[in-house]
Amino acid sequence: MFNYTIRRLLLAVPTLLLISFLIFLLLDLAPSDPTANLPLTIPPEVREKIRISLGLGEAFHIRFLLWCKQFFYNETLNILEQWWGWDFGGDRLRVLSWQTRSPVVDTIVQRIPQTLWVVGMSYVVGILIAVPIGIVSAYKQYSWFDQVGTFVSMVGYSVPTFFTGVLVIVIFSVWLGWFPSIYDTTLVVNDWSSFVQQVKQMIMPVSVLALYNAAQISRFMRASMLDNLNQDYVRTARAKGIRERSVILVHVLRNSLIPVVTVIALGVPQVFGGAIITEQVFKVNGLGQLLIIAIQAGDVPTVQTLTFIFAFLIVFFNLIADVLYGILDPRIRYD
Amino acid sequence: MPEKRPAVLDVKDIETVFNTRRGTIHAVNSVSFSLEPGELLGVVGESGSGKSVTMMSLIGLLPTPPARVTGGYVKFDNIDLLKADAQQLRAVRGAKIGFIFQDPMTSLNPVLTIGFQLMEPLRTHMGMKKAAAKKRAVELLDLVGMPDAERRLSDFPHQFSGGMRQRVVIAMALACDPKVLIADEPTTALDVTIQAQILELVKDLRRKLGMAIIWITHDLGVVAGIADRVMVMYGGQIVEQAPVRELFENPQHPYTRALIETVPDIGAERPERLRTVEGQPSILYARPSACSFRTRCAHAFERCGKENPPLLVTDKAHHVACFWDSATGEPRNV
Ligand SMILES: Nc1ncnc2c1ncn2[C@@H]1O[C@H](COP(=O)(O)OP(=O)(O)O)[C@@H](O)[C@H]1O
Ligand code: SF4
Numbered sequence A: 001m002f003n004y005t006i007r008r009l010l011l012a013v014p015t016l017l018l019i020s021f022l023i024f025l026l027l028d029l030a031p032s033d034p035t036a037n038l039p040l041t042i043p044p045e046v047r048e049k050i051r052i053s054l055g056l057g058e059a060f061h062i063r064f065l066l067w068c069k070q071f072f073y074n075e076t077l078n079i080l081e082q083w084w085g086w087d088f089g090g091d092r093l094r095v096l097s098w099q100t101r102s103p104v105v106d107t108i109v110q111r112i113p114q115t116l117w118v119v120g121m122s123y124v125v126g127i128l129i130a131v132p133i134g135i136v137s138a139y140k141q142y143s144w145f146d147q148v149g150t151f152v153s154m155v156g157y158s159v160p161t162f163f164t165g166v167l168v169i170v171i172f173s174v175w176l177g178w179f180p181s182i183y184d185t186t187l188v189v190n191d192w193s194s195f196v197q198q199v200k201q202m203i204m205p206v207s208v209l210a211l212y213n214a215a216q217i218s219r220f221m222r223a224s225m226l227d228n229l230n231q232d233y234v235r236t237a238r239a240k241g242i243r244e245r246s247v248i249l250v251h252v253l254r255n256s257l258i259p260v261v262t263v264i265a266l267g268v269p270q271v272f273g274g275a276i277i278t279e280q281v282f283k284v285n286g287l288g289q290l291l292i293i294a295i296q297a298g299d300v301p302t303v304q305t306l307t308f309i310f311a312f313l314i315v316f317f318n319l320i321a322d323v324l325y326g327i328l329d330p331r332i333r334y335d
Numbered sequence B: 001m002p003e004k005r006p007a008v009l010d011v012k013d014i015e016t017v018f019n020t021r022r023g024t025i026h027a028v029n030s031v032s033f034s035l036e037p038g039e040l041l042g043v044v045g046e047s048g049s050g051k052s053v054t055m056m057s058l059i060g061l062l063p064t065p066p067a068r069v070t071g072g073y074v075k076f077d078n079i080d081l082l083k084a085d086a087q088q089l090r091a092v093r094g095a096k097i098g099f100i101f102q103d104p105m106t107s108l109n110p111v112l113t114i115g116f117q118l119m120e121p122l123r124t125h126m127g128m129k130k131a132a133a134k135k136r137a138v139e140l141l142d143l144v145g146m147p148d149a150e151r152r153l154s155d156f157p158h159q160f161s162g163g164m165r166q167r168v169v170i171a172m173a174l175a176c177d178p179k180v181l182i183a184d185e186p187t188t189a190l191d192v193t194i195q196a197q198i199l200e201l202v203k204d205l206r207r208k209l210g211m212a213i214i215w216i217t218h219d220l221g222v223v224a225g226i227a228d229r230v231m232v233m234y235g236g237q238i239v240e241q242a243p244v245r246e247l248f249e250n251p252q253h254p255y256t257r258a259l260i261e262t263v264p265d266i267g268a269e270r271p272e273r274l275r276t277v278e279g280q281p282s283i284l285y286a287r288p289s290a291c292s293f294r295t296r297c298a299h300a301f302e303r304c305g306k307e308n309p310p311l312l313v314t315d316k317a318h319h320v321a322c323f324w325d326s327a328t329g330e331p332r333n334v
């Protein structure tokens, strides 16, 4: 198991380097001009000076190496300082946003809690609903429970979240007035009433996203259970006279969870990036929204940083999925 | 063997159907038999003749739906297993009736250690705590000839060869000292030398433990070497039943005769031993109202298409379901 993990880990490093190169290359070659958004009244010479001050005059490989150093070394220390309040001392460069002139990392660190709270919560809620539904649907295949479950997940999966999002806003905030339609990111939870307010503003975005996640995962869980329920080892378990609960929850579930856990792990990066649309609809200014605005403004440093973070998360959770696979499936582990 | 000891298992007129989209399949049609203590009953028939479905019907192992046992009784331990509730059935399964399945590659759970799987019936039926169950599990693995038993408890099924896995499955079936062991083609998926080893093992275990065994196979050759009595199935019915010697010396049903001709017999002429029973068994979408074998039978005549032959007692322990009398070569007068 240890060797297996190490092997996967070693594979992840060159992958990340390659990805960072590609991201740098793509955005560097993109025709987007950082000075394009500046007022047209600025004369061309000044414009050129601004470009040089942004470091755009250096040779390509120098820019890449500097960017790597900045990214992997300086900014990592910056993040650690931000998060834990440590002080490494020294004057490090910061990657500045071309839009706001403030450090990109600081903005991202500010935005992460919003994303994690709303999108992360919806993922967890989605999983908690989906797994039991998937198990029962498969065990009672074609029962009314299964039929209703199938219908609801078809709807949840095929109706886009920007539609369900707007729909719940219209029903619950416009007509019924139960929840606020805009997510207030400045709200600080420090007492009971602000906590209630936070819960209220989270309910709609979380349920819309959770429905979508649950629809996908429950289908997957159901299919995986059905695959396993017909296996010979299930008949063997029943022939041993053990209780049906144990047959399902020990024998069948253990096996069915293997692909489902993998899919869940692989889906985590989407928690950070994939909720772009929902964040727009509910005005949750998380990472997704930050990325969209940065792209629109041609803010290359912010786009590079965010894209790399998403790429890193994808590689990282691929690694996690592989390791979990190894833990759950002895046939992999003992290779 | 003393005459007429009470049977451990008494099966009478069981009927099993599968409700499928294409219609109702009558997989088991009025099967009756009984099993004496310590007896080894061989059940023979080609694939699809209803051997597995019959045996799984006895202790409710068929998936319902689509399967349903619609009639008959199964007397075991003074209860009718077909009327028993789920809890009573569980108390019989794995404790008093052990099962061995065909394919050892798929019949063990791939993600649980064999120790865990072996200890499960011990903890469920005998209320053993972990330490006691572990001790017994090692004994069982020793019993079925697993080298280095104690260390191997924590191994997973994929770390064993097919033959060793089948030994684990046998150990599991024997865990609680069952009165009856039902082995459903336990050697079919194994290669020939391993097959022989498993056969030897079962013979040996039977001598040591004395349980009754139902041994299902499609290979009459296997049955010849180990069975006391043989039951031949075709189309979900028993077509012939006799003590093993009697059956091989005096086969009476045309199907049994054809099967015996197909048993590879060293020294026989090649064309003979390579002949198989021609034709395909058909799927029964209705209760048989005629002899199911008639489309493949060399002796079929008019009556065979009009009535389903009942199981007749032709000689003390010899039963056959056929309108044709093998002794005279003429239709029977019954
Ligand atoms: N799951 C099933 N669905 C429908 N029909 C089945 C099913 N299982 C078995 N049968 C029917 O029962 C018959 C007997 O099957 P089986 O007992 O498995 O034969 P075998 O003698 O090879 O063990 C088959 O020919 C088939 O028609
Ligand atoms: S009853 Fe008729 S068809 Fe059936 S086996 Fe006997 S002779 Fe053949």
Ligand SMILES: [Mg+2]
Binding pocket: B051, B052, B053, B184, B185
């Ligand atoms: Mg079978």
